[in-house]
Amino acid sequence: MKTLAELQAIKEKMVGQMNVREGDKSVRVVVGMATCGIAAGARPVLQTFSEVVQKNNLSDVAVTQTGCIGLCQFEPIVEITKPGEEKVTYINMDADKAREVAEQHLMRGIIIAEYTVNNSTLVK
Amino acid sequence: MMSELSLNVLDITQNSVKAGAGLIEISVSINADVMIIEIIDDGCGMSDEQLKAAVDPFYTTRTTRSVGLGISFFKQAAEMTGGRFCITSEVGIGTRVKAEFVLGHIDRLPLGDMNATVETLILCNPDINFVYRYRVCETEFTLSTSAIREIMEDIPLNAPEVTNFIKDFLRENTNNCNKLLKGLHI
Numbered sequence: 001m002k003t004l005a006e007l008q009a010i011k012e013k014m015v016g017q018m019n020v021r022e023g024d025k026s027v028r029v030v031v032g033m034a035t036c037g038i039a040a041g042a043r044p045v046l047q048t049f050s051e052v053v054q055k056n057n058l059s060d061v062a063v064t065q066t067g068c069i070g071l072c073q074f075e076p077i078v079e080i081t082k083p084g085e086e087k088v089t090y091i092n093m094d095a096d097k098a099r100e101v102a103e104q105h106l107m108r109g110i111i112i113a114e115y116t117v118n119n120s121t122l123v124k
Numbered sequence: 125m126m127s128e129l130s131l132n133v134l135d136i137t138q139n140s141v142k143a144g145a146g147l148i149e150i151s152v153s154i155n156a157d158v159m160i161i162e163i164i165d166d167g168c169g170m171s172d173e174q175l176k177a178a179v180d181p182f183y184t185t186r187t188t189r190s191v192g193l194g195i196s197f198f199k200q201a202a203e204m205t206g207g208r209f210c211i212t213s214e215v216g217i218g219t220r221v222k223a224e225f226v227l228g229h230i231d232r233l234p235l236g237d238m239n240a241t242v243e244t245l246i247l248c249n250p251d252i253n254f255v256y257r258y259r260v261c262e263t264e265f266t267l268s269t270s271a272i273r274e275i276m277e278d279i280p281l282n283a284p285e286v287t288n289f290i291k292d293f294l295r296e297n298t299n300n301c302n303k304l305l306k307g308l309h310i
Contacts, residue, residue: 007276
């Protein structure tokens with residue numbers, strides 16, 4: 001079973017690599033994590049973003065949380081901000097959509113318009 | 125309403141984060157027919173008046189909407205199993221939330237993925253100290269982020285290697301405790 005003793009080895013392995021990784025976190029993925037967001041399924045959405053970011057070593061991306069932004073009916077909501085670009089707000093997210101958005105928007109720069117708040121078909 | 129209690133815990137703990145807590149202790153303890161979930165923080169605390177208002181679903185400090193359901197949801201989830209709920213707080217000292225659930229009650233929500241809740245909290249708040257205790261009968265384990273921090277020094281707790289370690293640590297230790305449940309689903 002895992003014990004904290006294993007961390008020492010992990011640390012030693014990491015120390016040499018730290019400088020490479022510490023880039024500027026200029027891209028922000030913000031997940032709404034108030035009661036409304038959590039009840040609607042924000043936890044797996046946040047976990048999925050974090051997983052894709054970590055697995056693909058997207059060192060310029062910070063995955064963070066925020067409270068309620070007042071659009072509870074559209075939760076889970078994810079806002080993505082890239083430098084020099086307008087903020088994109090994705091609504092009604094789930095883990096599958098989150099993976100898609102992470103792979104398209106974060107990794108390839110392609111906005112999935114279908115899932116954004118601007119798409120009037122979703123906003124009823 | 126939340127679909128599992130671990131989501132209530134995530135939600136309630138967000139209050140501790142907003143209260144500026146430096147240390148948040150979360151414990152889940154299962155014994156015989158009772159499960160006790162406790163969240164203790166050293167945040168800014170609440171006055172008696174705020175505390176009374178906190179359990180009122182139509183009270184909130186936020187300005188983006190006019191309801192605050194987090195504490196009401198958790199209280200309801202405990203009380204509908206015949207269990208108890210209690211919240212105490214002191215300005216400048218912190219807040220303590222304790223909920224007792226009758227395990228065998230038909231209306232008890234599943235505990236759900238507590239590990240995902242703890243992982244999410246650490247991931248989003250790498251600078252807060254979390255102590256998570258999980259106990260089934262006499263077997264328990266503790267995860268303390270300050271102990272991890274002591275070993276990792278200036279490596280952030282949301283670095284991928286550390287995240288993966290925490291994930292494995294939680295899963296293996298939880299499974300070990302859950303052996304005592306003999307297949308009982310919680």
